[in-house]
Amino acid sequence: MDVIDTSPATPAASHVGTADPIAVARLRAERRRGLRRTLLRSLGNAGITLLVLLLLWQAIVSLTGISPYIAKGPLDVWTFLVTAPKAEANRAQMFPLVGQTLLDAWIGFVVGMIVAIVLAIAFSLSKAIEAGVMPLVLLLRTIPLVSIAPVIILVTGRGTPASVAVIGTVVVLFPALANVLFGLSRASQQSLDVVHVFGGGRFTALRKVNLPGALPSVFAAARVSVPGAVTGALLAEWLSTGTGIGGSILKFNAQAQFAQLWTSIALITLITLVLYNLVQIVENIVLARMGMAAGR
Template sequence: MTAKLVDTANPPAPATGRLALSADPAAQARLTADRRRALGRSLRRSLGNAAITFAIVLLLWQAIVSFTGISPYVAKGPVDVWNHLFAGADAASHRAQMAPLVAQTLLDSSIGFVFGMITAMILAVLFSLSKAVEAGVMPLVLLLRTIPLVSIAPVIILITGRGTLASVAVIGTIVVLFPALASILFGLSRASRQSIDVVHVFGGGRFTALRKVSIPGAGPSLFAAARVSVPGAVTGALLAEWLSTGQGIGGSILKFNAQAQFAQLWTSIALITLITLLLYNIVQVVENAVLVRMGMSTAQR
């Protein structure tokens, strides 16, 4: 009976295929060339999508400034921001002013992204191994998702301390957690039942099936979670800077508005939008490269 199941599942096939490829240099060269072409197509598609998105944002921005009747003293368009940063007489000092703010926001975003993704992956694995853990913890995750973060931020800051890295990490984690967790859980739930049955036939338990089948197969969902989490991490960083630390772009936007420094205000918004788009597309490029390497990319379609 066991021999029949093993024969039906045919687990030695991948190893046989790898041996055949290693023994055939021409086939290996063709596979490498196909992967490079797929990666090139993915990269061109990502760059094209980024260019289209950037162009749409610029057009909408200019349309809002031009056709809504807002005073030019308050509203600054793309050309104004460009002149403020690069073409104006004081452009160098303006760049020096914005550089540390951008660096701080990037640091805070990376903290929220890392902690949020790690928490989401740990919870997704625990939920997959135990329905009792999922039933006990998921309502808390949903509660954190539904309650406005601004309303619970004073409690978070009271516990972690105002202006601390812990407050930045907690606020960023809350913003990133739910969408990342939902995406990773979806990927883990789509594992091949036949492959899991093969693991069980050979004596593997639920953790072995998760490690050998579910987690490797959830690669696309993991990268999708990372892509979704990038804008969330930036948003969480801005909230943490606004509510807790007072640093970075999030802490400076209110100051620029209160001091009527509208050029700096619009420049801050433009920079954070550009950074979010760049980070999103960097994650997408890395995703395409890894999935093409793993043979799981849809770029060849």
């Protein structure tokens, strides 16, 4: 017959039962405070960068002696978009162009990051694949993109999403691949040995150890790839689609629409800065939740 112990809990047991929730709550509060600090630091860095860019922009316009008809400063762009009598029409002209460029940049960013991660995993699993494919990646990196863009457009078609994706991927691929490969190579040897001791193979070690440990490098690759994706989108629009900011800059210059030209540059620069810091904020949140340092 089972005997049920109805005696009161000992002080030690009671202390253990109440200490764990308190410790967990303290740990969560500390993580929230750390996350707030990193977010505030990211926003502060973005604000400082934006301020420096605005000051440099205004200094270049004011001190180089360029005609005000051609050179437009931050206040001119603000007037064009916000306070001018035709500001609403100006926004209606510029914002769809920016939206198209963002869509093209998103295509290049996603495809480039996926290809980079897949190649990095394949290189980690097989040295033969790395020896065969890496020279092609280096070749794409070495040859100026403007030189091979006509071939890309000929194969994928002028003005097609495929041409945008390929051109964006070529710009994004190499720096993203280098970062992800670096992260995969930094796995703890002790952790890899534990996986092998318990009978795990190379793929298991990659899934259990290498990939989780490479997350900071994957986010670093994403941050580096954001400006590259925007550059690739502008280049694809200029050479292939003729849409978006990249396709309109030459038209603005040829038609002496310098307010639109400077506004295009300002909006793309601002959006690139915002996207870069957005990726950084997501990185801080994810790594904090996983108990990993963001590395800054």
